[in-house]
Amino acid sequence: VTSWCRIRPPGLWACALLVVVAGNLLLSACGSGAGQGASTNPTAGQTDTDGFYGMVVTTPLRKPSFTLPDTSGVPFDFAKETEGYVTLLYFGYTYCPDICPGSMAMVGTALKDLPADVTDHVKVVFVSCDPARDTPERLRQWLDNFGESFIGTIPASQAEADEIAQRALGPFWAPITNEDLGGGDYSVSHPAVIVAYTTDNLAHVLYPFGVKVSAWEHDLPKLVEEGWTGS
């Protein structure tokens, strides 16, 4: 597990975080020797999570304001258009073969399974971290694999995506950068967490990579029906 700390964490907190999150989410318990904490309860008595599968933060994240063209080219005013909805915000790119489609598929499948009285109150907004390659047509086609209602937005530049991500993610932000794969190809280092805003326009719960459909199906109705009633 400690080897994950090599991976240029944005700060000490990240290193501590990744020990826990990587141990449980990424390495899982697949014979890797990590995630052994699953059978113990290190913080018995704490009730901060209020029964969410997601990662509850003590200092909620404010919903950012930004306007970007959607996949139809129409300006999408994020704060205005998502007012009153449980809003899932994700930063990704369509040439991402592993992390992004996995995360979007889990959310999309849950939304297909959940009743309309829940899903009518949920919006999913995707911000491209790779505007150089994510054309509106390509992003639309890609998102349709997971949810035709998913809103795709494309910043003018990667720097703009990064600026929005920084405001949205606060202490969970790390720079969005391209990583050379050789032969002119590149991958994008990007936030893998889905930020879940409730109708108070705050995100109290974050969903790191690896959250399953069943977890979404548990948490989304709670976020819609109860709003934020936690600590």
Next chain:
Amino acid sequence: MDRIMRPLRTFSTLVLAGALVLTLAAAVSCGGDEDTGTEAVKVGDLEITDAYARVVMDGGAAYFTIKNTGSADDALVGAASDVAGKVALHESVGDGTTMTMRPVEEIAIPAGGEAILEPGGYHVMLTDLKQPLEEGDTFKVTLTFKEAGSVDMDVTVRAFTESDDGMDGTMESGETPPAAGTP
């Protein structure tokens, strides 16, 4: 775990409460013995099982498990397939909140051990797919190992939510959501 958790509490912005550890760990599981992949392939002392791929549009990733039953270390050093314009060994790395993907020279398979290629970790990246692949389709991938040589294997395309790799789309028996207010 308490030793790991303690430093976290010094960060006021973040509380990873016990329920996080418990529930997310519970939300991630690995039914590795579930036989849902293609048939096992053997080459030398290596056995490759549960090969599958996930595909979106013109890109995808292949995953499988390689067991090394021998007494010498080996390593996966290459992968090739006719279905894609580019095939490469990659690793997704990060802390779960920020992730990136980078090429790897080789994936070690220690003697008596195994290498697991799975979402969020090592994978064979397939870029520029030459034809659309759909769920249930099977295609060939040639793997090259440092010691054991090369072998062809079948890889089956699976839905993103149909897998036994920890991102299973179904609630497993005995797994229950956390009760409200109870970590």
